Structure formats: C-alpha cells, structure tokens
Amino acid sequence: MTRNARFIDERITLKYGTGGGAMRALIEQIFAKGLGDLGEGNIGLAAMDDGAAIRLGDRYLVITTDSHVVQPIVFPGGDIGKLAVAGTVNDLAMMGATDPLALTCAAIVEDGFSREMLKSIWESIRASCEEAGTTIVTGDTKVMGHGELDGLVLNTTGVGITDRIVTDAGLEPGDQILVTGTMGDHGLAIMATRNELALETELVSDVAPINAMVRRALEAGGDGIIALKDPTRGGLSSALHEMAEKSGVGIVIDEPSIPLRDEVRAVGELLGIDPLVSANEGKAVFGVRPESAAGVLDAIRSHPLGRNAAIVGECVAERPGFVVLDTGFGSRLLSEAEGELLPRIC
Amino acid sequence: MRPNDALQQLKFRDPVRARALRDALERLVWRADHAPVSVMHVCGSHEQAIAKFGLRAAFPRDLQVIMGPGCPVCVTDVPEVDEAVALAKQGVRIASYGDMLRVPGTSQSLADAKADGAQVDVVYSVTQAVDLARDTDEELVFFASGFETTAVATAAVLLDDPPDNFSVLSAHKYIPPVMEIVAEMPETKIEGFLAAGHAATITGSAVFEKFVERHGLPVVVAGFEPLDVLAGLVRLLELINAGEAKVENAYPRCVTREGNAHAQELLWRVFRPTGGRWRGIAHVPNGNLRLRDEFAHYDTRKRFTIDASALWSYAPPKLVQQCQCGDIMAGIASPSDCALFGNECTPDTPVGACMVSAEGTCKIWHQYGGHPDLSSMKRGVA
Incomplete structure (x- = not known):
C-alpha cells in the first residue's frame, strides 16, 4: 500500500476519480478508516472488491453500489440508464451473485432537465432490468439548481445471494487470464463523442448486463475460477493490477491475443489513448486454473455477449504485483491510467 | 481525419518481420568492433514507439538507443514560460497546447496562473486559437510551442489574415542546430542519429547533409511504427559498421530529399532562426524560431511590454535543483539515474518538464513502466 502513500493533496482533484492508485489511496486514507469491517469470513470495504459480502448461514448476501455521471448522457450503444x-x-x-434480487435507484436531476429525455432513460432502465432478470424496488428523487450538476446523476444499489465468493486473491503461477470480449469499446466510444477532433466513427459502447454469461462461466468452471473482475474504469490494466496485487503473482499478457476492434485500435491511436486503460461496461476478466480454462472459454463463447472471448495471458511467479505486456515486438510493463485521460496534443 | 487512415499504418506492425530485423540488429552489434554502440534519436514520437512496443527489452544488450532533446515542450526555457505567465497575470488571455500549461516557470506555471484566476485556454491547434480570437474583442495570445512541423501550422495561420486581436508568443524550436550541439558535447558517445520522419516531411532529408559532412556521423530518417524504428536502426548500424557518414532515408513513403517546398516557404517567410537557450541543454545557435519583422503586428513580444521581473524574487525549491532533465535530454543520463523519477516526480506531481509532456522521456518511461529488465519474463514459466 506504500505505493499509494504519495497521494496526499490538500484538495480532491479529478485524478482521484479515475479508478487508479489515487482513488484507492483516497478510499484507504479516508473512506475506509474505521468503517466497513464486517469481521472474519465476510468481505467489507477494506477488501476493495466490487461489493461487500455478508455471511448468512452457508450463503452470502452481496451488496454493491455505483453512481453514474456519464457525459454525454446518451451515447452510441446506450445511455446513463x-x-x-x-x-x-x-x-x-x-x-459471484449472478441472480440479482433487486436494485434501488436514486436520481439527482438538474433544474430544467427534459421530461422526454428522463422518460427515455427510464425506458432503457426498464429494458436493461428485464435483460438482467431484476427490477428496481425503491428509489429517491432530488432536484438541484441549474448549474449545480451536469444534467442527471444516477445511483444504483444492488443485492444478490451467492454460495461462493470469487475474491481475486489466490491466483497461482500457471493460472490463465481470460477476457470475455473486445477491450476498450465503451471508453473510446465516449471519448470519440467528446473529442473536439470531430471524429466520424462507428464506435459503440459495449454496455450490457453480463450476469447471464458470467453464470454460464461459473457453472462450467466451478472452483477453478479464482479471480473475476469487470474492467470498467481503468480498463483491463486496472483489473489485472488488482488481481496481481491481491494474489501476489506477476501476470504476463500476450498483447496480440487481446481482442480489439480495428476501429477501437485506430481511434485509440488517433487520440493517444491505450484501449487497455480504457473502460468496458459489458466485459469481464477471469483468472482460471489451467485445467478449467478451456471449459470456461467454451461456456463464455456460447453466450452471445462472449463470442470474442479469448485467453490472453497467464500468471507467473516473478514480479508479483506487476503486469508485463508481451507486445510481439518486445515487452514492457503495462501501466495503470493516471490522471485524466486526455487526448494527446501532437 | 478518418480512423481508416490510422488503420492503414497497422501493417507496419508485423511481429514476424520485426523478429528478422531484431536478429539483423543483433548481428550488426556483434560485428561492431566495440561495445556498446550508442545512437541517439531526437524525437518524442520515436521514444513513444520504442516504449509502447517494448522495443527496449528486445534491443541487443550492447546497443544503446538514447533519446535526445526531442520534446519541444521539455526544452521550452524558463524565461519563455515566464513571459506567458507574466502576460496571463497582467490579465491577457492566453491559449496554448495542454502540455504547456504545466511546464514550470521560475515560480509558476500557466496552470498555476490559471488556478489564481488568469484566463488560460487549452487548444488542440493554432486554428482553434484563432477561432477563440474571432469570438472576442479582447487580446488573445497563442503561446506556440513545437518543432518545425508545428511551426508551419502557425506560419500558415499568420499568412491567412488572422484577426487583429490575435498574436503569437513563439517558443517554436528548430531541431537541426541542436543535433550539432549534442554531437559536440565532450561527454557524448553518440555514433549516429535517427532523425524524426515527421519533421523531415517538411525539411526533407537534405537538411541533414551539412551536419553529416561537418561531424562525420551518419543520420537515418525513420518513421514511427515498430518496423520503421527497427529498419531505421538496422540501416544506421550498417552505416556505423561500414564507417560511412551519410544521410539515408528509411521513411520514403513520407519523406523526400527536398521535403515539402511549400511548407518550407511558409515557415521561412514567417519565422527567422535565432539563438536561444533550450532548457537544460545549452544556448543553441539558430535553435529558436521567432517572427520576422514583417509580422511584428502579430508578435506578442512586440505588442506587449512583458514584465516578468515580479516572478524572479523566488528561490527554486530544493527538488528542482535535483532534477536531471537537462542531462536526460542531452542523452548523458537516463530517467532511472534520477533519484526523483517515480518517487517525488510523477506525472501527477512533475518536478521537471520531461515528466510533464507526453513527448518527455520521463513521462514516457513512467507511462510504460520505466526500463526494467524484462528479457527473462516469458509466458509458460510454470
């Protein structure tokens, strides 16, 4: 954790929201101080996992929460809902909780927001709930003054039950790393709409609930699935670094095997943004025992959202906590996103 | 700009051909009558390509590929930043490229001035700065940085009748003269140069011919895909081994011997070369590009009285004194030789300009994981 000790600014700046080391430092230094300890056998705030798990008999209640502030609110492939x-x-x-019991949704709306737009966003919330096999059971509404927030902020909380928690710790040398599809689609689709170069692209976000696909993989892999993360903010790189750190292994990634859409690759080149640090919203990264890898890969590929799944790397004993990228030309350390993702100037 | 254009370049990323070139490099370094062989490139884009594709881990052990002063933002000197900061604090609106905002001046950067309330806009191009000027009656100063490639864009705008409230504070630099400085440094062990392909599209490869004559060092113009870099290095080592000092163009799909005559004409109609300090390097004769007298009306330095003296009553913090940017840009030191690198000095909290710019050696090394020895790291160890 000493790696994050340098983040001690007087003021919280945008870099603390990018999902990298700065944010983890903020959680350690402020948010998790004296909070979130659920005792032995549970997963609380300090574990910094995707959510919390509370033991109920021989099963776990899983809780997670997430606020959404995407700009633009409607983007190619989806919207904030x-x-x-x-x-x-x-x-x-x-x-591991692939059957969500229910969600809550709190909305903070800016004064003057369009009713039509709000209706269309809730239409997409309904459709997505149906796709995921869940619904919204309670909520909260606030309206704030014009200019006090940027249009609409949504917070959702979800609960689910699982028999087994996938903790991301416990990876061993030889374990295989698998991704469920193309990387970087969401982040670059959003960046391309925001960018002032006025790019004409056909990039679409991959945003989708993937619980059904993950369920198939967990059924096929069972205890052979050791680590599971969704590569959202910070992209594949952040997800792999968390796995490597929590498990105390090094991870070597074979860059040419990472599924990438040609257009994502090309727009990434133009904007100077590495698709591997760019967000995904409908993908997962698995760490799997070698003997389970082929079965899990087949199960994921059998789902429509997992057709491009691929094994992209493996765990090694050297350089624990680090991720090495074998580029096909040579190799380098894969770095985590730091600061704001800004297009390069030249 | 169409993404398909970028896609076209991807064919210069064939790992099989890269392996053949790497083997050729290995043989050439082995055949050299001394070790190590040291060559220099003078371009942030080359360092980007080398770092991003992990080429350093694949170079022969006895080949040193050193990055020289190839980042225009990094070599922008403190007095130039001070001019911009002083103007901003006088209440003049400044537009510049994003990286320039965080380059430290004597006591403040433009970003600091902005945080104190000055009007500072980030732009992606000089035309965007002109658009900002058109939308307002107040004075707008474009703080211009970049080598001859970017300077041509600034020149084109000044020749296209920009609005009267627009002016240029030029920190543009010209690369060929600084190669002479580096070649003449007593500590230097450089045996040849890899020249930047994009700058050479403007200047032509012929611009290096006099340099080669004077210094007896070969120059190879190279592009920015991994195969371009490797092929350029192979050619450079062949020339070094053969003792042949000449200019070779290893980027013929973009670069000609004569270059872009129209762009050169624009460049020299608007700018004149003049001597000046490059941060951390030296005084470089003819290394700075300033506006010619005919364009005095658009020259910020002629239009305003810039008083930066208020910024000077200030002792630089201790950290800055330990910064090794100068030696790093001269190719004498590596980022890993600097005690601040990755510790006190990171992209979030840069001490030196090399950690600020996307083209800076330290920023690039930090972004791509520094320079660890990864040659032993392979899949399938277990």
Whole structure:
C-alpha cells in the first residue's frame, strides 16, 4: 500500500476519480478508516472488491453500489440508464451473485432537465432490468439548481445471494487470464463523442448486463475460477493490477491475443489513448486454473455477449504485483491510467 | 481525419518481420568492433514507439538507443514560460497546447496562473486559437510551442489574415542546430542519429547533409511504427559498421530529399532562426524560431511590454535543483539515474518538464513502466 502513500493533496482533484492508485489511496486514507469491517469470513470495504459480502448461514448476501455521471448522457450503444443497471448488476456478478434480487435507484436531476429525455432513460432502465432478470424496488428523487450538476446523476444499489465468493486473491503461477470480449469499446466510444477532433466513427459502447454469461462461466468452471473482475474504469490494466496485487503473482499478457476492434485500435491511436486503460461496461476478466480454462472459454463463447472471448495471458511467479505486456515486438510493463485521460496534443 | 487512415499504418506492425530485423540488429552489434554502440534519436514520437512496443527489452544488450532533446515542450526555457505567465497575470488571455500549461516557470506555471484566476485556454491547434480570437474583442495570445512541423501550422495561420486581436508568443524550436550541439558535447558517445520522419516531411532529408559532412556521423530518417524504428536502426548500424557518414532515408513513403517546398516557404517567410537557450541543454545557435519583422503586428513580444521581473524574487525549491532533465535530454543520463523519477516526480506531481509532456522521456518511461529488465519474463514459466 506504500505505493499509494504519495497521494496526499490538500484538495480532491479529478485524478482521484479515475479508478487508479489515487482513488484507492483516497478510499484507504479516508473512506475506509474505521468503517466497513464486517469481521472474519465476510468481505467489507477494506477488501476493495466490487461489493461487500455478508455471511448468512452457508450463503452470502452481496451488496454493491455505483453512481453514474456519464457525459454525454446518451451515447452510441446506450445511455446513463442502461449504464446504471448494467454497472450494478455486473458488480454483483463479479462477486459471484449472478441472480440479482433487486436494485434501488436514486436520481439527482438538474433544474430544467427534459421530461422526454428522463422518460427515455427510464425506458432503457426498464429494458436493461428485464435483460438482467431484476427490477428496481425503491428509489429517491432530488432536484438541484441549474448549474449545480451536469444534467442527471444516477445511483444504483444492488443485492444478490451467492454460495461462493470469487475474491481475486489466490491466483497461482500457471493460472490463465481470460477476457470475455473486445477491450476498450465503451471508453473510446465516449471519448470519440467528446473529442473536439470531430471524429466520424462507428464506435459503440459495449454496455450490457453480463450476469447471464458470467453464470454460464461459473457453472462450467466451478472452483477453478479464482479471480473475476469487470474492467470498467481503468480498463483491463486496472483489473489485472488488482488481481496481481491481491494474489501476489506477476501476470504476463500476450498483447496480440487481446481482442480489439480495428476501429477501437485506430481511434485509440488517433487520440493517444491505450484501449487497455480504457473502460468496458459489458466485459469481464477471469483468472482460471489451467485445467478449467478451456471449459470456461467454451461456456463464455456460447453466450452471445462472449463470442470474442479469448485467453490472453497467464500468471507467473516473478514480479508479483506487476503486469508485463508481451507486445510481439518486445515487452514492457503495462501501466495503470493516471490522471485524466486526455487526448494527446501532437 | 478518418480512423481508416490510422488503420492503414497497422501493417507496419508485423511481429514476424520485426523478429528478422531484431536478429539483423543483433548481428550488426556483434560485428561492431566495440561495445556498446550508442545512437541517439531526437524525437518524442520515436521514444513513444520504442516504449509502447517494448522495443527496449528486445534491443541487443550492447546497443544503446538514447533519446535526445526531442520534446519541444521539455526544452521550452524558463524565461519563455515566464513571459506567458507574466502576460496571463497582467490579465491577457492566453491559449496554448495542454502540455504547456504545466511546464514550470521560475515560480509558476500557466496552470498555476490559471488556478489564481488568469484566463488560460487549452487548444488542440493554432486554428482553434484563432477561432477563440474571432469570438472576442479582447487580446488573445497563442503561446506556440513545437518543432518545425508545428511551426508551419502557425506560419500558415499568420499568412491567412488572422484577426487583429490575435498574436503569437513563439517558443517554436528548430531541431537541426541542436543535433550539432549534442554531437559536440565532450561527454557524448553518440555514433549516429535517427532523425524524426515527421519533421523531415517538411525539411526533407537534405537538411541533414551539412551536419553529416561537418561531424562525420551518419543520420537515418525513420518513421514511427515498430518496423520503421527497427529498419531505421538496422540501416544506421550498417552505416556505423561500414564507417560511412551519410544521410539515408528509411521513411520514403513520407519523406523526400527536398521535403515539402511549400511548407518550407511558409515557415521561412514567417519565422527567422535565432539563438536561444533550450532548457537544460545549452544556448543553441539558430535553435529558436521567432517572427520576422514583417509580422511584428502579430508578435506578442512586440505588442506587449512583458514584465516578468515580479516572478524572479523566488528561490527554486530544493527538488528542482535535483532534477536531471537537462542531462536526460542531452542523452548523458537516463530517467532511472534520477533519484526523483517515480518517487517525488510523477506525472501527477512533475518536478521537471520531461515528466510533464507526453513527448518527455520521463513521462514516457513512467507511462510504460520505466526500463526494467524484462528479457527473462516469458509466458509458460510454470
């Protein structure tokens, strides 16, 4: 944790929200201080997992929460409503709870927000709940003054039950790393709409609830599935670093095997943004025992959202906590996103 | 800009051909009559390509590929930043490229001035700065940085009748003269240069011919895909081994011997080369590009009285004194030689300009994991 000790700014700046080391430092230094300890056998705040798990007899109640502030509110492939449902459903699934019991949804709306727009966002919330097999059972509404927030903020909380928690710790040398599809789609689709270069692209976000696909994988892999993360903010890189740190292994990734859409690759080149640190909203990264890898891969590929799944790397004993990228030309350390993701200037 | 154009470049990323070039490099370094062989590139984009594709881990052990002063933001000197900061604090609106905001001046950067209430806009191009000027009656100063490639864009805008409230504070730099400085440094062990392909699209490869004559060192113009870099290095080592000092163009799909005559004409119609300090390097004769007298009306330095003296009553913090940016840009030291690198100095809290710019050696090394020895790291160890 000493790696994050340098983040001690007087003021909380945007970099603390990018999902990397700065944010983890903020949680350690402030949010988790004296809070969130659920005792032995449970997973609380300090574990910094995708959610909390409370033991109930021989099963676990999983809880997770997520706030959504995406700009633009409607983007190619989805909108803030679909994102709010998928984000929370997927976080539950990453803990092993692939059948969400229910969600809550709190909305903070800016004075002057369009009713039509709100209706269309709730239409997409309904559709996404149906896709995930869940619903919204309680909520909260606040309206704030013009200019006090940017349009609409949504918070969703989800609960689910699972028999087994996937903790991301316990990976061993030889374990295989698997991704369920193309990387970086969501982040680059959003960046391309925001960017002032006025790119004409066909990039679409991959936002989707993936609990059904994850359920198939967990059924196929059973105890052979050791680690499971959704590579949202900070992208594949952050997810792999968390696994490597929690398990105390190194991870070597074979870059040419990572599924990437040509257009994502090309727009990433233009904007100077690495798709591997760019967010996904409908993907998962698995760490799997070698003997289970082929079965899990087949199960994921049998689901429509997992057709491009691939094994992309493996755990090694050297350099615990680090992720090495074998580029096909040479190798380098994969770094985590730091600061704001800004397009390069030249 | 169309994404498909970028896609076209991806064919220069064939790992099989890369392996063949790597083997050729290995043989050439082995055949050299001394070790190590040291070459320099002078371009942040080359360092980006080398770092991003992990080429350093694949270079032969006895080949040192050193990054020289190839980042225009990094070599922008403190007095130039001070001019911009002083103007901003006088209440003049400044527009510049994002990286320039965080480059430290004597006591403040433009970002500090902005935090104190000055009007500072980030732009992605000089035309965007002109658009900002068109939308307002107040003075707008474009703090211009970049080598000859970017300077051409600034020149084109000044020749296209920009609004009267627009002016340029030029920190543009010209690369060929600084290669002479580095070649003449007593500590230097450089045996050849890899020249930047994009700058050479403007200047042509011929611009290096006099340099080669004077210093007896070969220069190879190279592009920025992994195969471009490797092929450029192979050619450079062949020339070094053969003792042949000449200019070779290993980027013929973009670069010609004569370059872009129209762009050169624009560049020299608007700018004149003049001597000036490059941060951390030295005084570089003809290394700075300033506006010619005919464009005095658009020259911020002629239009305003800039008084930066208020910024000077200030002792630099201790950290800055330990910063090794100068030696790093001169190719004498590596980021890993600097005690601040990755500790006190990170992209979030940069001490030196090399950690600020996306083209800076330290920022690039930090972004791509520094320079660890990864040659032993392979899949399938277990």
